[in-house]
Amino acid sequence: MESKFFKVSALTAAMIGALSAAPVMAAADSAAGPEYVVAVNEFLDDSTLAGVAVVDTRSRTRTSGEPGGEDGDTWSRLNYSAYNLILDFTSGYHNGWLGADIGGYLSGDLYNDSLQNAKGEYLANEISTSNNLDWGAGEGNQVKITKAALKFKAGENVDGRFGFTQSNGNGVLGNVWSFVPGTYRGAELNANIGNFKATYFIADQFTAPWLLSKNDYAPALWSDTSWGIAHSLGLQGNATDALYLQFGIGQVTDIQYANGIDWGADKVTSYHDKTDTTGYKVYAKYNINENMSLAYDFYGVNDDVQYDGLGYTTGLSFNAKFGQFSWMTDLQYAKSDNDRDVNPRMIYTYGMTNGTYSLWWDALSDWNKSGEVSIYNRLSYDQGNGWNYYLGLGYGSGSKSAADGAMGDWDYESEYAVNGTVSYSVQNGALKGSTLRLHATMLERDEFAGAASADETDLRFQVIIPYTF
Numbered sequence: 001m002e003s004k005f006f007k008v009s010a011l012t013a014a015m016i017g018a019l020s021a022a023p024v025m026a027a028a029d030s031a032a033g034p035e036y037v038v039a040v041n042e043f044l045d046d047s048t049l050a051g052v053a054v055v056d057t058r059s060r061t062r063t064s065g066e067p068g069g070e071d072g073d074t075w076s077r078l079n080y081s082a083y084n085l086i087l088d089f090t091s092g093y094h095n096g097w098l099g100a101d102i103g104g105y106l107s108g109d110l111y112n113d114s115l116q117n118a119k120g121e122y123l124a125n126e127i128s129t130s131n132n133l134d135w136g137a138g139e140g141n142q143v144k145i146t147k148a149a150l151k152f153k154a155g156e157n158v159d160g161r162f163g164f165t166q167s168n169g170n171g172v173l174g175n176v177w178s179f180v181p182g183t184y185r186g187a188e189l190n191a192n193i194g195n196f197k198a199t200y201f202i203a204d205q206f207t208a209p210w211l212l213s214k215n216d217y218a219p220a221l222w223s224d225t226s227w228g229i230a231h232s233l234g235l236q237g238n239a240t241d242a243l244y245l246q247f248g249i250g251q252v253t254d255i256q257y258a259n260g261i262d263w264g265a266d267k268v269t270s271y272h273d274k275t276d277t278t279g280y281k282v283y284a285k286y287n288i289n290e291n292m293s294l295a296y297d298f299y300g301v302n303d304d305v306q307y308d309g310l311g312y313t314t315g316l317s318f319n320a321k322f323g324q325f326s327w328m329t330d331l332q333y334a335k336s337d338n339d340r341d342v343n344p345r346m347i348y349t350y351g352m353t354n355g356t357y358s359l360w361w362d363a364l365s366d367w368n369k370s371g372e373v374s375i376y377n378r379l380s381y382d383q384g385n386g387w388n389y390y391l392g393l394g395y396g397s398g399s400k401s402a403a404d405g406a407m408g409d410w411d412y413e414s415e416y417a418v419n420g421t422v423s424y425s426v427q428n429g430a431l432k433g434s435t436l437r438l439h440a441t442m443l444e445r446d447e448f449a450g451a452a453s454a455d456e457t458d459l460r461f462q463v464i465i466p467y468t469f
Contacts, residue, residue, distance in 0.1 A: 046092035051467040057081040058460035063453040081110040082127035103147035109138035132219040162187035170199035171234025171248035172279035174356040196237030208351035225349040228254035248281030279346040291321040299344040299357040306348040311336035326380040339370040341408035363417040364443040369399030401448040411451035417443040437462040
């Protein structure tokens, strides 16, 4: 189920973090008195209120599964235009130690001609809120609070937060993204130790960005998964001026996956026994010089239900800059003990927590078949006046067929993808930082004999407008 969904691009991930805003101050003549004004201004000192307006227009085709069609017919499974209006407030610290962060967004569909189910619900596009993980795009409550957390710090070396929040990615727990992150109910503690930062994160609940409740996973049946506690310990920092390291280990307890499903009766008939999973993360990046770097990433999970042991994804990433041109080559390998597709997160179910694996190519496929070796090359050009371009090519092969015991969403021997992006960011004026982005991908697969056709295309146009208050 994974490959149909959208994952965050580097542009989207940086979008909110890059915003800044003028501090807000309390009125000096407040009826609560001058002491109240001093306290509130201290709380709001260094605070920011940032907003982003997003419109995402997309057509994603597939060559199988068309209602009433035949295998090989090309049709638009996702065809929509959706919007997000995002607000994010970050406070200062009262008495130098206590603050609060609040964020949320309003979403909806401008138009939708995507796949519908028997109830008339549209396929979830992950931009507008939905009734459940798979269906009801644009029909959920349009407003979601993504962050409502208290934060604290003790001096310059210890800080933390708790409430409805996000992981900072130091360890094995990450965030599920669309244009906003998903939401954990949990807590995080950070400590600076020399050149390194240690992070402990714990949560007992998560909702994907387009879902409002943890109960919205079960109605899709295949994603009916419960779990107890997710926690992670991470350490990251510079070992030398040129070498950056990150290590993580974590666990999720009492995971219970759906097993038997009666699709006609619309219910789960049985569940796997509860299991605990353990996640591992090793990352290293070496700066060869100021324009060239080499990175290694490993993310593995012990899951006795999904992998009968270990499933992992590992890769190398080479990046180089030559003036206005940039080059990237990624090499990746995925493997699991039972040859099931590998998902680099501690809960196998899509949208229910995430991992921290770094390689991602915005090329439709997850390149995650067990035994698959894949390579991706990208050439980028920064014109220097707001215009940016890139062209990428990926190829993967080496997985077994379903007839030989492989398990996953698709059954193919090899795959290749060509993708490209043209974007423009406004350089000055009231709309400075606003970005227009056109992205396209063509994915072709060489299916094993008798397997369903698995080719896809994707065309999407995004408008991203930041606003400061």
